[in-house]
Amino acid sequence: MAQGVSRNRTTPADLILSPPLGPYELALVDIDPAALEVALKLSQMLINRADANVRLSGAVNRKDVLPGADYVLTTIEYEREIP
Secondary structure, eight states, X not given: OBOOTTTOSHHHHXXXXXXXXXXXXXXXXXXXXXXXXXXXXXXXXXXXXXTOOEEEEEESSGGGTOTTOSOOOOOOOSSTTOO
């Protein structure tokens, strides 16, 4: 599963907190390395607190995590910086 948490924080939390889904790997993707780092830290904290059976990885290039993926969730933020 691949998903950028910086754009949608609830989807990774829903996946992590769904015990019937595990064990699995959750791969987060964001083209912004700083945003990816924040997303990984937040997700790892949630995994630890929930004692979830989830392996976490991240990439700035979706091609690094797509091979072998069973499911892919995509979110796109348009005009993110416009007030």
